Amino acid sequence: MVSLSTALLLTLSTTVSAFKAGASGHAAKYSIVPGFFKQSDNNTNVKTFDYHDNLGLNDNLTWSEFKQQIEDLNANAELGVSYKVLYYGRHAEGWHNVANDFYGDAFECYYGQFDGDGNMTWGPDPNLTPKGIEQAKNNSVLIKSLIKDDFPLPQAFYSSPFTRCADTLNYTWYDIALATGYARPVIKEVLREVIGFGTPDLRRDRAYLEERYPDFDFEANFQFNDTLYTPDWSETYAGLKWRGRFFLDDIFTTEESTFISATAHGGIGIGIMSAAGHRPLVMSTASILPMVIKREERLDFTPVQIDLEGTPGPFSTSVTKCAASISYTTLPESLASTVYTLGPDTTGLPVVTVTTVVTASPTSA
Numbered sequence: 001m002v003s004l005s006t007a008l009l010l011t012l013s014t015t016v017s018a019f020k021a022g023a024s025g026h027a028a029k030y031s032i033v034p035g036f037f038k039q040s041d042n043n044t045n046v047k048t049f050d051y052h053d054n055l056g057l058n059d060n061l062t063w064s065e066f067k068q069q070i071e072d073l074n075a076n077a078e079l080g081v082s083y084k085v086l087y088y089g090r091h092a093e094g095w096h097n098v099a100n101d102f103y104g105d106a107f108e109c110y111y112g113q114f115d116g117d118g119n120m121t122w123g124p125d126p127n128l129t130p131k132g133i134e135q136a137k138n139n140s141v142l143i144k145s146l147i148k149d150d151f152p153l154p155q156a157f158y159s160s161p162f163t164r165c166a167d168t169l170n171y172t173w174y175d176i177a178l179a180t181g182y183a184r185p186v187i188k189e190v191l192r193e194v195i196g197f198g199t200p201d202l203r204r205d206r207a208y209l210e211e212r213y214p215d216f217d218f219e220a221n222f223q224f225n226d227t228l229y230t231p232d233w234s235e236t237y238a239g240l241k242w243r244g245r246f247f248l249d250d251i252f253t254t255e256e257s258t259f260i261s262a263t264a265h266g267g268i269g270i271g272i273m274s275a276a277g278h279r280p281l282v283m284s285t286a287s288i289l290p291m292v293i294k295r296e297e298r299l300d301f302t303p304v305q306i307d308l309e310g311t312p313g314p315f316s317t318s319v320t321k322c323a324a325s326i327s328y329t330t331l332p333e334s335l336a337s338t339v340y341t342l343g344p345d346t347t348g349l350p351v352v353t354v355t356t357v358v359t360a361s362p363t364s365a
């Protein structure tokens with residue numbers, strides 16, 4: 001099934017190679033160290049669990065004991081073994097979350113292709129709602145209360161390039177870490193949400209982000225424009241897990257800090273959890289999930305088999321959820337380009353119709 005133009009496919013391949021080039025750590029295994037956080041325990045019911053309760057630290061531990069135990073783990077680790085604590089935050093409520101609740105499945109399959117409905121604006125790159133800003137500011141109050149208990153502060157901060165994440169990070173950590181000059185968050189492309197299919201996941205250009213976030217830095221080679229977004233294809237779970245793995249390799253091989261904050265999205269969060277061996281949790285907006293992650297390097301250089309459940313890369317298949325309402329024509333990619341028609345189908349249900357048209361004569365097909 002092909003609906004990407006060759007030029008677009010080349011752009012995607014180039015970017016994916018860039019991700020791969022940095023991933024020097026594939027001969028390593030990741031796992032979650034149990035016993036620290038309630039969220040990693042299968043017996044904790046996530047539906048009733050509330051991260052506001054001490055971020056889920058087990059009741060038999062204080063934050064200073066926790067910090068000491070992590071430091072001890074690293075100090076006593078065998079050669080090739082290391083531990084990091086990732087405080088993973090999902091962004092607070094954005095307008096696309098409100099629109100998604102309002103329209104249900106029709107949002108992902110239809111309305112998400114537009115910027116808004118005249119009532120709400122959800123794309124590209126939606127803002128936080130007033131409630132979302134309050135959620136993030138409330139997280140700041142929560143963290144400040146933990147600091148009194150010797151909570152180990154993140155030593156490094158990473159953000160997705162979407163403003164809902166950078167804003168959430170800013171409102172949560174501004175007076176704790178940003179205004180004081182304690183840290184400068186770094187924006188990383190790999191932390192973006194599921195690539196493709198819907199304007200909420202089309203990002204702004206770098207110049208805009210630089211102006212809006214003077215307290216943030218950008219990773220090396222951060223692209224000016226969003227070269228990954230595709231309106232008609234969506235990244236798969238395998239792609240997300242692969243990116244999660246890339247992120248872990250990146251922080252474990254390039255970041256010296258042990259306590260790290262990342263603020264990103266629900267989807268890539270599942271990718272990171274899966275790559276880290278954490279049970280995959282659907283996080284509520286603004287929630288924070290601490291993960292104690294162990295990395296074991298394979299010193300004999302034998303590559304470890306990684307189960308990516310499919311082809312790595314952010315462009316493997318079309319959107320399965322909406323597949324029933326999308327018609328594709330299968331063509332060799334060199335011959336195909338796409339035309340998108342948005343409109344209600346005959347049953348009155350909103351659908352996205354994707355029509356593939358031939359732009360070259362099929363002499364070699």
Ligand SMILES: *[C@@H]1O[C@H](CO)[C@@H](O)[C@H](O)[C@H]1NC(C)=O
Nearest residue numbers: 034035036041058059060061
């Ligand atoms: C603390 O409680 C957790 C969860 O019940 C348990 O897994 C862990 O072993 C306990 N740790 C200690 C030191 O007792």
Ligand SMILES: *[C@@H]1O[C@H](CO)[C@@H](O)[C@H](O)[C@H]1NC(C)=O
Nearest residue numbers: 034040041042043278279280
């Ligand atoms: C938690 O549940 C998952 C899925 O059922 C299972 O694969 C895993 O082994 C369980 N973990 C523990 C520590 O029991």
Ligand SMILES: *[C@@H]1O[C@H](CO)[C@@H](O)[C@H](O)[C@H]1NC(C)=O
Nearest residue numbers: 095098099102117118119120
């Ligand atoms: C506008 O959006 C809100 C949700 O933010 C919804 O409750 C309301 O019904 C919408 N109004 C119209 C006219 O669609």
Ligand SMILES: *[C@@H]1O[C@H](CO)[C@@H](O)[C@H](O)[C@H]1NC(C)=O
Nearest residue numbers: 052053134135138139141142
């Ligand atoms: C705000 O934080 C407090 C304490 O951390 C928590 O109990 C409360 O539920 C939070 N409120 C909202 C709206 O998130």
Ligand SMILES: *[C@@H]1O[C@H](CO)[C@@H](O)[C@H](O)[C@H]1NC(C)=O
Nearest residue numbers: 137167170171174175212213
């Ligand atoms: C960052 O947070 C501070 C403190 O809440 C606020 O004054 C500032 O406007 C925020 N910056 C952005 C870009 O939202």
Ligand SMILES: *[C@@H]1O[C@H](CO)[C@@H](O)[C@H](O)[C@H]1NC(C)=O
Nearest residue numbers: 204205206223224225226227
């Ligand atoms: C970014 O995209 C804009 C609009 O498509 C284009 O004019 C500009 O040349 C692009 N910039 C870079 C650096 O690719």
